[in-house]
Amino acid sequence: MASPPRPPIDEDHLPDPFDALDAASHADVEEEEPPAPALVRWIDDRIGLEQLSGLARKKTVPVHRQDFWYYFGGITLLFFVVQMFTGLLLLVYYQPGVGTAHASVARITSEIEFGWLIRSTHSWAANLMLLFAFVHMFSVYFMKAFRAPRELTWGSGILLLGLGMGFGFTGYLLPWDQLAFAGAKIALKSIAGAPGGDIIAMMLGAPLDSAGEPNVGAVSLQRFFALHVAVLPTLFMPLLGLHLWLVQKHGNAIPPSEEGRPTTRTVPFYPNFLFKDLVVWLLCLNLLTVLAAFSPWELGEAVDVAKPMPPGIHPEWYFMAQFELLKLVPAHVGPIDGEMVGMALFTLAALLWAVVPLWDRGTNAGARLRRINYVGFFAAAALIALTGLGYLGWP
Amino acid sequence: MAVDRIKAFFTRRGFGQALIGIATTGYLGAVLYPVLRFLASGARFAGEGTEVNEVLLGDADAISAGSGKNFAFGSRPALVVRAKDGSFSAFLATCTHLGCTVAYDAAKGAVRCPCHGGVFDAATGKNLGGPPPKPLRRLEAVVEGGKLVVRRAKT
Numbered sequence: 406m407a408s409p410p411r412p413p414i415d416e417d418h419l420p421d422p423f424d425a426l427d428a429a430s431h432a433d434v435e436e437e438e439p440p441a442p443a444l445v446r447w448i449d450d451r452i453g454l455e456q457l458s459g460l461a462r463k464k465t466v467p468v469h470r471q472d473f474w475y476y477f478g479g480i481t482l483l484f485f486v487v488q489m490f491t492g493l494l495l496l497v498y499y500q501p502g503v504g505t506a507h508a509s510v511a512r513i514t515s516e517i518e519f520g521w522l523i524r525s526t527h528s529w530a531a532n533l534m535l536l537f538a539f540v541h542m543f544s545v546y547f548m549k550a551f552r553a554p555r556e557l558t559w560g561s562g563i564l565l566l567g568l569g570m571g572f573g574f575t576g577y578l579l580p581w582d583q584l585a586f587a588g589a590k591i592a593l594k595s596i597a598g599a600p601g602g603d604i605i606a607m608m609l610g611a612p613l614d615s616a617g618e619p620n621v622g623a624v625s626l627q628r629f630f631a632l633h634v635a636v637l638p639t640l641f642m643p644l645l646g647l648h649l650w651l652v653q654k655h656g657n658a659i660p661p662s663e664e665g666r667p668t669t670r671t672v673p674f675y676p677n678f679l680f681k682d683l684v685v686w687l688l689c690l691n692l693l694t695v696l697a698a699f700s701p702w703e704l705g706e707a708v709d710v711a712k713p714m715p716p717g718i719h720p721e722w723y724f725m726a727q728f729e730l731l732k733l734v735p736a737h738v739g740p741i742d743g744e745m746v747g748m749a750l751f752t753l754a755a756l757l758w759a760v761v762p763l764w765d766r767g768t769n770a771g772a773r774l775r776r777i778n779y780v781g782f783f784a785a786a787a788l789i790a791l792t793g794l795g796y797l798g799w800p
Numbered sequence: 801m802a803v804d805r806i807k808a809f810f811t812r813r814g815f816g817q818a819l820i821g822i823a824t825t826g827y828l829g830a831v832l833y834p835v836l837r838f839l840a841s842g843a844r845f846a847g848e849g850t851e852v853n854e855v856l857l858g859d860a861d862a863i864s865a866g867s868g869k870n871f872a873f874g875s876r877p878a879l880v881v882r883a884k885d886g887s888f889s890a891f892l893a894t895c896t897h898l899g900c901t902v903a904y905d906a907a908k909g910a911v912r913c914p915c916h917g918g919v920f921d922a923a924t925g926k927n928l929g930g931p932p933p934k935p936l937r938r939l940e941a942v943v944e945g946g947k948l949v950v951r952r953a954k955t
Contacts, residue, residue: 494835498842518841519834687827 464653464674469663474544475678476685478652481541483686484534485645487693488572491527492634499579501630503623506581507707514704521701528702530693531573535723538566546761546781550658556762558651561644563759568641570723575633577721578626582705586621587714589629592724593619595731598744599752661769719795726788727751729795758784850875853952860888860948868904868911868922873939873950877901879911880941880950881922888941890950891925896934911936 441449449455466475498517500509513520542562545551551559578589593611596602603613610625619625659669672678705715720728734747757764761780766773808814852874863869868881870893879893881904891911893902900915904922911920918930925936940951 494838497839512845516841516845518837520838520841522834523838 460653461675462673464656465671466657466674466678467659467663468670468672469659469666471548471660471663472657474541474548475657476682477537477541477544479682480685480689481534481537482645482649483689484530484537484693485569487530487690488527488534489638491523491530494523495527496634501579501627503581503626503708506579506626507704510580510582510704522697525697525701526693529696529700531576532721532723533689533693533696535566535569535573538569539723542566543781543785545658547778548658548660549765549777550660551762552658552765552767553762555651555655555658558648558655559762560759561648561651565641565644565648568637568644572633572637572641573721573723575629575637578621578629579633580704581626581708583708583712583715584705584718586708587718588720589621589625590619591718592720593621593625595728595744595748598742599748600745661774664769717798722792722796725795726791729791732795732800733791754784847875855950857948857950860943860946863888863948866909867906870901870903871950878939878950879904879936880948881911883923887923888943888948889923889925890939890941891920891936892939893936895932896927896936897930897932902936 445454466472495513498509498513498520500506510524513524515521545559545562574592578585589611593606593609597606597613597617597619599605606613606619608628610628611619611621614620663669706712719725730751731744731747734743734750736743738746761777765777768774809818855871855873855878857863857869857871857880863880863882865882865886866884868879870877870879872878873892877893878890879902880888880890882888894900895902895913895915895918897913897916897918900913902911902913902918902920904910905912908919909922910928911922911925912918913920913930913932916931918932919928920926920932920936921928925938927933927935938953940953942949942951
């Protein structure tokens, strides 16, 4: 007798080797738990740890072909925690002020034990945090995770990215070396070109002088310091709290490509997903340590206004696209100042991107879905292309 | 029971858990050690630029007999007293009780601490009354060519 035709293999539903692990750890949870120690019970009675662990037990994470992208928010958060920790350590020795800033960073780098490592870790983790924030943002975009009810999760994330870039911008000046000085001057000059930009420059402690040049000096260094270690963290922390709470409240979004499937498997967040998260974090920490140890961040010469700026000067990669766009726009576009046009273009694009939940139609198929994906591809390609051109020094 | 624990260790699971524990401890140590060294190594800069061996106080005759003058000996407070006979004595002006800065009290002819009423001998620095447990630390005061010089006392 001929065997019945075999059903086609559904690759997405092949046995997952993690299933066995998941089942095993489930078995553990259901074991009889020994009574908690008296101290734990005492604390629990007063602050309700049980409710928290109940929440953790209830939380689940969907399993599908694109669940890989769920790790990137957590990685960004990890690097932020590293930033807080190393930042607090640097604050122990850093002394703001034009006479002391560079010398104190030089001391951290060369005299304080492991100071070079901690400073290097702070610089590398800053870059990695922003890199993974961008990856996280684009993955959320393409998975359409900004859709209802997650519009505010997306919005708070965009604001967090903005603040994160603010941390980068203000922190870059603090070592008070020639590159930092030049960077702040160029950035403030281009900000000053935008409408109201002169007010921003003034608020940043660098009012424009009679020649229209931002006056970067003691006042701006002190304000950048205050922004970096006090103002931005004060804004960042509650926003981060909101972002994480919303993520907790709404759970992980399932991308449109997976929504049509009859059943979506889930795994408990604790311990299954958290343990995988821990492994990913460990890998990231190791990567960070290797980068920080083998490619330590440099410290240039102290600011000397008599010296010309170093050749080939360019901003950090996360500001490169804006910088390159400003270079590409001609000095005048019709009757309008070219810089103004460049800034306006970039601001408009960023604004449209930030409010995508408002203009997205929420369709899961067809031309409209394709259109929103094209917008995402275009944004990513434009950012990467402009950044690449910037590094190639073109034009 | 101890035997059960030992048996549990020799299962695959127990061994795995022990390995994870050791690795975690090692990892935490590798993070904490640099942090502790980082924090500890700053202490050696605490007195930086403020350690001195000698201070010039100008004309010796600017300080009249039976008066005292507080001055800075590096980063530390110090006191010079000119006795009725014209001789100088100098001390670190840190009270040996709780570290307040002391001053010469001309009316009492003694060095007094304003915080808790400690009294020291103005010529020797010996603790005479109040809570201070020890005499003031002495400095060497000499007049060289009409100028008053205060030095770290030779021990």
